[in-house]
């Protein structure tokens with residue numbers, strides 16, 4: 213531990229019911245642009261290199277715990293159960309036992325503010341440390357104070373207390389400076405204030421906000437910072453606010469892509485791109501795209517219209533992806549994908565290849581300069597370079613009886629004719645040719661032609677015979 217209580221931990225309050233969401237899903241697990249509200253708060257905290265993040269859980273704690281275990285923050289973390297949920301002050305006191313030997317700063321944030329940035333949190337932390345304060349808080353001025361706690365200042369402009377909307381007088385309700393609920397506290401100095409909180413208010417809750425009034429009455433050193441962008445610190449309480457947060461985040465991302473990264477966004481209103489997405493210079497995003505996840509798209513690409521990407525997706529340079537759905541897959545440079553392609557589950561497409569309309573690739577690697585141009589399902593397959601997969605080629609990869617899947621290998625330069633079915637496991641050799649309409653049930657050696665279909669027979673007199681018979685019936 214650093215001397216003089218310099219180490220810093222964070223506490224995230226995420227135990228509340230979120231009643232106004234009217235949802236079975238805990239409020240903090242609702243997604244904003246593909247990532248939960250809680251994960252967005254945690255990634256802002258991850259940017260600060262803290263010692264530990266304590267997360268207070270309560271309502272549907274098991275769901276939140278399970279979520280965190282599969283999506284952990286980068287910082288060491290732990291959860292602390294608050295049951296019943298008796299208010300934000302009560303929530304913080306759930307962490308007190310874990311802080312028994314801690315001496316330092318506790319940065320408190322709520323789990324419902326998805327637009328929060330590391331910078332804003334870091335600025336408050338810096339102000340708190342520079343001024344050697346015991347209690348610091350962020351405030352911001354909003355056009356509509358809604359249900360936020362109001363910042364009450366005295367004649368000299370010094371913060372006196374926070375009054376909750378429900379407890380505020382009509383005059384206090386006019387105040388536009390509000391509490392975004394982001395604080396820094398020196399621990400253990402604030403412990404007596406936390407222990408002494410009362411619930412004698414309209415909601416019968418132990419308010420964390422009362423610690424401000426307590427610090428003032430105890431004449432403790434305080435610091436505050438005013439967040440210039442009130443939109444950043446907004447908490448989500450309803451589906452409308454969830455929607456608004458999504459739009460604000462989207463606008464922030466699109467502005468940054470356009471102004472700083474040289475990306476053309478043709479129609480911002482219909483384009484949804486998450487902050488995690490990286491896009492190279494001179495790429496154009498056409499209308500109706502949803503790009504959410506750990507996505508990177510190279511330079512000079514064209515994406516859309518109406519293209520969805522999610523999960524971990526990588527696209528090279530000079531590639532066009534048209535009206536397609538790409539999930540957890542990689543596409544090389546100089547490729548053309550779509551319209552209406554579906555590429556998923558760890559598939560990859562090599563440079564200069566084409567994946568055409570109504571083609572689905574699942575767990576399939578396609579080499580370079582290979583075409584799968586029309587109407588194909590290719591699953592669990594390895595396709596080499598310079599191959600051509602004819603229209604309507606299907607890999608029959610699934611055995612319904614054994615419930616197992618088998619792989620298909622199609623080597624460099626091979627081609628499959630239209631409407632061929634490859635019953636896996638099977639290997640099509642190098643430069644081999646599968647004739648149209650063939651059902652491949654055994655391996656095809658290199659440079660071989662595989663034909664597996666009934667031989668065609670032409671019956672010269674058949675139509676005349678049919679016509680004669682029909683005439684006799686009349």
Ligand code: UD1
Pocket residue numbers: 225226227228229268270294296297298299300301302303322323324359360361362374376390391392393418419420421446447449
């Ligand atoms: C709180 C603040 C208010 C501030 C607003 C900012 C209090 C008393 N009020 O009000 O001044 O303007 O946030 O958004 O602190 N939580 C728990 N346990 C509880 C209650 C809440 O963990 O017992 C968590 C919630 O999950 C949520 C956060 O604390 O993430 C804030 O709770 P919420 O009920 O949304 O508080 P507000 O009424 O918005």
Ligand code: CA
Pocket residue numbers: 324447448449
């Ligand atoms: Ca709130």
